[in-house]
Amino acid sequence: MKLETLNEVKAWFMNLYSNCVAQFNEKKLNRVNTIVKAVTNYIDENYPNPSISPESIADHVNISSNYLRTIFKNTVNKSLSIYISEVRFNKAKFLLETTDLTVSEISTAVGFSNTNYFYTAFKKNYGISPNHYRNTYKST
Structure with missing residues (x-):
């Protein structure tokens, strides 16, 4: 060149x-x-x-x-923390819809060490309790 x-x-x-x-x-x-x-x-x-x-x-x-x-x-x-929470809550919703595990068992299964916190955070995110969610969306 x-x-x-x-x-x-x-x-x-x-x-x-x-x-x-x-x-x-x-x-x-x-x-x-x-x-x-x-x-x-x-x-x-x-x-x-x-x-x-x-x-x-x-x-x-x-x-x-x-x-x-x-x-x-x-x-x-x-944020990474929000992403982790979303993954956990999506898994929790799936378990609520498809299993008979208790809310406490699901809470532990998705990585929450405190069931009360899981319950409160779930309700805050979705506007209903985990039990109400299960009753509304569980496949029979």
């Missing part, structure tokens, strides 16, 4: 720089997506563990908890 003017050299370097930045950003985005996918898989497999937390998940994927919170929120558009 023969560059004859300073402007041609400048344009060539700017193009090279832009390409490098684009490749770097693509690699970063791929890494972030890989981390978020690993996190969601980990949560899906470990939601029954009451001690699951952003810190323990960050340790699992070998990044800082602050960085994990940031990339998760930017990628999924919700």
Whole structure:
């Protein structure tokens, strides 16, 4: 390639720089997506563990908890804690609809160590108690 003017050299370097930045950003985005996918898989497999937390998940994927919170929120558009709660409540609703387990057993099965907290949080999220939810939606 023969560059004859300073402007041609400048344009060539700017193009090279832009390409490098684009490749770097693509690699970063791929890494972030890989981390978020690993996190969601980990949560899906470990939601029954009451001690699951952003810190323990960050340790699992070998990044800082602050960085994990940031990339998760930017990628999924919700906080990691909210996502964990949503997974747990969705599993609880499924169990309420499909099993005869007690609310206490379901609470424990989905990772709540305190049944009273589960009951209160469920009612706050859905506007009805777990028992009322079961009576309304349980398949017979």
